[in-house]
Amino acid sequence: MISIIKLRMLRLKDDILVFVLMTVMALGFTAIFGASFNSYRPTVLIVDNDNSSYSEILMNELKENNNYNFINSDMDEAVKEVEDGNVLIALIINEGFKESVESGGSISIGMMKLRDDTMILTLQEIVSGITLKMAGGIRIADITADFIKLQSPNINKEDIKVFAYDNVMESWKYKTPINVSSKVYKTNVNSGYDSLKHAMIGFNIFFSMYTMVFGIGTILDDRKYKTWQRMLISPVSKVSVLGGTIIVTYLLGALQIGVLILGGKYLFDIDLGNSVAGIITISAAFVFAVTSLGLMLSGIVKTNAQLGSIAPIVLTSTSMLGGCMWPLEIVNNKVLLFLAELTPQKWAVQGIGNIASKGMGFQAAIFPTIVLLIMGIIFFGIGLKIMKFE
Template sequence: MRTALLIAGKDFKQRLRDRTLLMYALLLPLGLAFVFNLVFGGVGEESAARLGVLDADRGTAASRFTNEVLRPVEASGAVELRTVQSREEGEKLVENGDLTALFVIPEGFTAAVESGARTAIVIVGDEASPTGTAVARAIATAYTSQVTTVRLAVALVDGGDPRAAQQAVASGEAIAVERVGTSDKQLDWGTYMAAGMAVFFLFFTVQFGASGLLEERENGTLARLLAAPVSRTAVLAGKLLLSVFVGVVSIALLMAAMALLFGARWGDPVGLALVVLAGVLAATALMASVAAFARGHEAAGNRQAVLAIVLGALGGSFFPVAQLGGLMSQISKVSPHYWFLQSLADLSGGASAVDVLPGAAVLAAFAAVAGGAAVYGWRREAGA
């Protein structure tokens, strides 16, 4: 182990003078993170839908909709609620953009609900705010669906007795509202793109360790190194330790810079350390396995670049491919980038170290399989 550490230390001193490593490890990802934060920093931030309500009925069913459905949704922070006194007032607020949608509860609404007559909650939406209108429609649909369910239950149990319907509407269980915002389960756009660039360039950063072995073989220094009382395993371990060390330091510095400069929140530090280490091991092993079966340093670099770009694109470094759904969401899971970014999103949403163990385990599996292939390739090359 001491020999491997000495080899890693020697290579690290040499790489510090290599501007290419500095560019891939820090300058490019940090620079692109800054650009993406400027471009996407405000995208995806949630804003509450501004909803108005006009209660022209003032009956039990109307009050129930306002107080037991809309108010809890407002308390969750999903919407901002405003009471208006007339339809004209509400429609003017919608037209001016002060409201994204307006609920109009017509006169006679409660009587119609209790008697089983046809009625409706009218929604006046702003054409410029289709999302807010959709939110209002979803809320109203949930309530009317509940009323329909009560009516069916009354019809089956009490033969459609209007008094039973009135009692059911007055005492039925309110609609439960639980808000899980998108920011709770995914990184905001600016942070997502910055994290995507960090893991994308990680694969270029860690390639210097395994590629260094090929460089030394081509330069003839590997033969002199092996002539000393140094095992091939120690040499390979030293090169891979360099990759792991540089990868961890690079990711740590990038995440610290993003937190300070862009306000990125990475969540549980223990879980973050676990995911970062697993991700670096996976990247190192994959790049080493490519180098192990390459004929030379240049060929290895070309193949590593192709693999890094393909896996980065599939895994969502440039765009959250998994959100496309269907086949693409499944294909993206073959990339370690997907599991790395998904684990970061979970941590940002409040997940603990235990919660991200599955994602870290998948990354560790990538590292184990690719690492085994790398060892086999280097041993085969040594025996050739």
């Protein structure tokens, strides 16, 4: 087996470019996608059909929210942009908005959208809250101005009203009517979704799979160069040929994942959570599962060219399903979620994500590791069964 290990190591110099390229691609994609998701602000168009001072106040209040990109628009443009899917939603401030606010009646703001999603629901809450707050402020300012006018008839009521409104709204900025107190148990990490962290985990897993699958695919090179048969009639056993190849591929895969994780930590300052041992355990099981997957794929195809054709299809599609490209939390389809369960990527992303993003400990690594090991054993068994030894 030592001779096979030495051979595979020697032949790594042929594949060093692929190794470097995949590592650079993973880091590059992490940087690009992480930064893109972080700076993403959905665009919301505002159509002002009331054209009043109150509608202008509402628009200014909305624009103070940095989670959405609010842009003024007209009705025709808003319809077109929503229909084309270029904007998340268009808000319509209907005519009579000012009268409704002044009379304390029901305020209606129209929304033009193609679908409902979590961002729109959040926006609805924001608009509703700002509108109510603004209407309340105007009502308080109106009552205050009426009262002062009654005490001092010579005073300008409109001036008082504007002054009172500004003060009320200013007060909202620093005081909240309900104070919710909470206690956070120390985790040292942010909980919840972090796009940069997810991008690092997802792309590390995605690109390292290529190195591992094509690493084990060197067996197909042996067939191409006719050295496979020569090995089979030599004293070295079939187990040694496969074992040596698997060991080198495994080490290469582990090295790449290690480089990528350390790259994420030191290049992008990504916090890996509280259990590095957990991340290593999951990564080790994942490398085993993918190496075995590579063995299975190498058994299915006859040449390295065929492997080159099917591997990107298999790896990209399963990586999409498994949540390497985007968080599975945004997927609602039950079929897709079921298929995700069958991919090694899902368990690796979820396991590492739970530790790195949600601050869980080593126990979060146990179940994903077991699943990955079982997958690896199944792929390995199938690979050995279908591998042709003649």
